[in-house]
Amino acid sequence: MSYTSREQIEVYRFAWPVAIGVPLLAVFLQAFLPVQIRFFNILDLPLLVTIFFGVARRNPMTGLLTGSAIGLLQDSLTHNPLGVYGIAKTFVGFAASSLGVKIDVENPGSRLIMTFIFFMAHQSIYFSIQRGLLGQVVAWHWGQELGAGVANALVAVVLFAFLDRFKQRT
Amino acid sequence: MDNIYKRHANIIVLSSVLLAQMLGLAIQVRRPADGGPLLIRTWAIATITPLEKAFIYTQHFVQNTWHDYFYLRDVRKENQQLREELERARLEQVRLHEDAAQAHRLQALLQFKEQYIAKTVAAQVIGTSGSEQSRVIYIDRGTDHGVHPNMAVITPEGVVGKVLRAYGSTSQVLEITDQTSGVGATLEKTRLQGILKGTPTGGTQLQYIMSDEKVELGDRILTSGGDSIFPKGLPIGTVQQVSPGKDLFLNVQVKPIADLARLEEVLVITQIEEREPSGPDVSGPLRASDILAERLPSVPVKPETPAPGMGGAAGAASTNTALSSAHQTKPASAGTNALQGAPVQGTPAQKSPAITKPADRPDTKTGVAKPATGISVPKTGTTTGTTITKPATNAKPKPPVKAGETTPPGH
Numbered sequence: 001m002s003y004t005s006r007e008q009i010e011v012y013r014f015a016w017p018v019a020i021g022v023p024l025l026a027v028f029l030q031a032f033l034p035v036q037i038r039f040f041n042i043l044d045l046p047l048l049v050t051i052f053f054g055v056a057r058r059n060p061m062t063g064l065l066t067g068s069a070i071g072l073l074q075d076s077l078t079h080n081p082l083g084v085y086g087i088a089k090t091f092v093g094f095a096a097s098s099l100g101v102k103i104d105v106e107n108p109g110s111r112l113i114m115t116f117i118f119f120m121a122h123q124s125i126y127f128s129i130q131r132g133l134l135g136q137v138v139a140w141h142w143g144q145e146l147g148a149g150v151a152n153a154l155v156a157v158v159l160f161a162f163l164d165r166f167k168q169r170t
Numbered sequence: 171m172d173n174i175y176k177r178h179a180n181i182i183v184l185s186s187v188l189l190a191q192m193l194g195l196a197i198q199v200r201r202p203a204d205g206g207p208l209l210i211r212t213w214a215i216a217t218i219t220p221l222e223k224a225f226i227y228t229q230h231f232v233q234n235t236w237h238d239y240f241y242l243r244d245v246r247k248e249n250q251q252l253r254e255e256l257e258r259a260r261l262e263q264v265r266l267h268e269d270a271a272q273a274h275r276l277q278a279l280l281q282f283k284e285q286y287i288a289k290t291v292a293a294q295v296i297g298t299s300g301s302e303q304s305r306v307i308y309i310d311r312g313t314d315h316g317v318h319p320n321m322a323v324i325t326p327e328g329v330v331g332k333v334l335r336a337y338g339s340t341s342q343v344l345e346i347t348d349q350t351s352g353v354g355a356t357l358e359k360t361r362l363q364g365i366l367k368g369t370p371t372g373g374t375q376l377q378y379i380m381s382d383e384k385v386e387l388g389d390r391i392l393t394s395g396g397d398s399i400f401p402k403g404l405p406i407g408t409v410q411q412v413s414p415g416k417d418l419f420l421n422v423q424v425k426p427i428a429d430l431a432r433l434e435e436v437l438v439i440t441q442i443e444e445r446e447p448s449g450p451d452v453s454g455p456l457r458a459s460d461i462l463a464e465r466l467p468s469v470p471v472k473p474e475t476p477a478p479g480m481g482g483a484a485g486a487a488s489t490n491t492a493l494s495s496a497h498q499t500k501p502a503s504a505g506t507n508a509l510q511g512a513p514v515q516g517t518p519a520q521k522s523p524a525i526t527k528p529a530d531r532p533d534t535k536t537g538v539a540k541p542a543t544g545i546s547v548p549k550t551g552t553t554t555g556t557t558i559t560k561p562a563t564n565a566k567p568k569p570p571v572k573a574g575e576t577t578p579p580g581h
Binding site: 130 | 198297342370
């Protein structure tokens with residue numbers, strides 16, 4: 001599962017319409033679909049896209065900047081101050097790309113576990129910022145968060161398999 | 171130096187980006203946006219909302235085409251049902267008209283000012299924030315259509331929220347379930363006033379109701395009008411759960427009447443007018459007892475003989491008082507809220523001639539000295555209606571929090 005040297009790692013890049021269009025589409029769907037499908041709010045498509053681009057590019061700097069941009073875009077649609085999602089996704093983008101350098105994240109099993117862990121980490125950071133920096137009362141329900149984590153991980157396996165088609169080898 | 175930077179470039183960039191965002195957060199919290207929305211918000215909304223509109227309009231076009239031309243199976247049956255419903259509504263309207271006319275006359279007598287919903291704009295819900303922690307929706311009407319921040323947003327069922335930010339052709343609406351929202355609210359039966367706040371879990375809670383007050387499950391909650399955003403008398407929700415809270419207050423959980431999870435169309439109240447109620451000439455020596463006496467023939471109770479020594483209007487007044495007592499046996503929901511078509515209210519005190527002077531009311535619980543009536547809001551276009559009147563006196567002191575005021579940490 002783990003690599004022995006950096007030479008074994010496949011690093012991918014994406015055409016710019018994909019690099020820009022997919023995150024935008026994810027944010028759009030995240031805002032639009034809850035109007036149609038009530039339970040869609042438990043998914044975090046922008047987070048899944050952040051993780052995917054992070055592990056595929058395997059460049060921590062690109063990963064954190066991608067996460068930051070997607071997070072700030074997501075923040076813009078809320079009424080909360082800008083930066084809450086931004087900070088959380090910056091962390092995740094950085095961690096995902098750093099992890100991509102070290103272990104194989106191409107198979108569905110590792111993707112499932114990885115997405116679940118990143119989702120929980122993202123939620124923890126998000127709630128910490130809301131509580132610690134913004135002083136808001138936040139309701140954390142373990143059952144709900146774990147369930148959402150599993151749902152996101154399952155969706156991620158399908159989504160990542162679809163997005164793999166847009167990968168280009170460097 | 172270069173080596174150090176290269177070796178730790180990732181960590182340095184990560185720290186810089188995080189620090190910049192934290193500083194940005196601190197600035198926003200410290201100094202909420204006073205010069206309009208940030209540019210990045212405007213760009214994001216300008217990018218996302220046109221797509222949402224396109225999808226919604228396309229979806230509606232397809233749905234309407236299907237319903238208007240192909241899906242006509244049960245139309246005849248439905249038409250018949252609607253006709254019967256209309257007949258019932260007409261009968262109800264006649265009765266309500268009488269009540270409303272009486273209320274107008276009394277209001278005119280007491281020189282109350284009424285709030286009229288003079289104009290509304292129908293809007294389509296096109297999107298959400300996409301976050302459980304930010305309960306906002308986007309609608310397809312903005313400043314170009316006369317929508318501005320702090321305007322009330324409702325559905326025919328009840329209150330939805332208020333406009334938080336307005337852009338050219340889009341607006342952001344803060345739902346009443348968001349924890350930063352607040353609405354001035356009144357319990358319909360007891361007229362107790364409090365603040366309806368959203369909770370972190372997406373529910374709503376009526377705050378600042380003293381623990382020694384009686385609140386029953388299922389009690390309806392209306393807007394109190396005290397927040398200067400929502401007109402008085404709009405239905406908000408019903409009491410779902412009551413339990414002892416902290417600091418001598420009750421913990422009253424409220425279920426919103428409007429289904430906020432399935433919103434499609436909403437109405438934005440763009441204009442509220444305040445004016446003296448129209449009615450008969452009140453400059454003359456018209457008294458409440460005279461007005462109430464007008465209803466005597468319609469009351470199916472044997473007219474009482476005026477007590478010895480009491481004649482004329484005084485006698486009428488005393489008779490009427492007795493009849494009002496008879497009216498008091500009616501359930502409290504004897505009136506009707508035209509907004510919902512459901513019975514609304516009619517507390518005994520409202521029917522009593524004793525309301526000739528609101529300050530004289532001994533009941534400190536009621537706070538409101540006159541009937542709250544419903545409003546009539548059509549789905550589209552403008553609307554006029556009477557209904558909502560400002561309380562002249564509130565015997566109960568207002569809670570310390572300003573209702574209707576959003577308190578986001580910063581934007």
